[in-house]
Amino acid sequence: MEILGWLLIIVLFIVGMAGAIYPILPGVVAIYGAFFVYGLFFSFKEFGFWFWFIQTTILAVIFIADYAVSAWGVKKFGGNRASVIGATIGLIIGPFVIPVVGLIAGPFIGAVIGEVISGTEINRALKAGWGSVVGLLSSIVVKVILQAIMIVLFFIWI
Known part of the structure; x- marks a missing residue:
């Protein structure tokens, strides 16, 4: 059972880190x-209030930062609410429509379409699209760093 517990933990860590990108x-x-999973297979006694407080805070920061950093990229490059919504839709749909490339092309195309629909000229729409890519990549970096900190803290705590 110990091996199964550690396998599940490792798989969840791998899926978690992959989820920062995909x-x-x-x-x-x-x-x-x-x-x-660790608590159920081994014990929760290593995890006190501060462990859960720190990890939950990082979790909340990641959720907030994921949207905020992406939106910041679009806004920084002159985009509006329509391009933020388009980039978000493109981020969800893009990887399915165009595997691998869609992860970056989806938000770009979504932001551009959002801008064009809202009446923005094409050059400004392309700039907002580029902003969505910058925001996405920045968001990925932030998530990878914070999630790595969560994993390191877990191993330090146990």
Whole structure:
């Protein structure tokens, strides 16, 4: 049972880190879930108030930052609400329509379409599309760093 417990924890950590890049995977929730798997298979006694407080705070920061950093990228490059919505839709749909490339092309195309629909000229729409890519990549970096911190803290705590 010990081996099964560790396998599940490792798989959840891998899925979590992959989810930082590929938005369809549960990401930070998988990492957070690994803590519960550890508790169920081994013990929750290592995890006190501060462990759960720190990990839950990081979880909340990741959820907030994921949207905020992406929206910041679009806004920084002159985009409006329509391009933020388009980029979000493109991020969800893009990887399915165009595997691999769709992860970056989806938000770009979505932001551009959102801008064009809202009446923005094409050059400004393309700039907002580029902003969506910058925001996406920045968001991925932030998530990878924070999720890695969560995993490191887990191993330090146990």
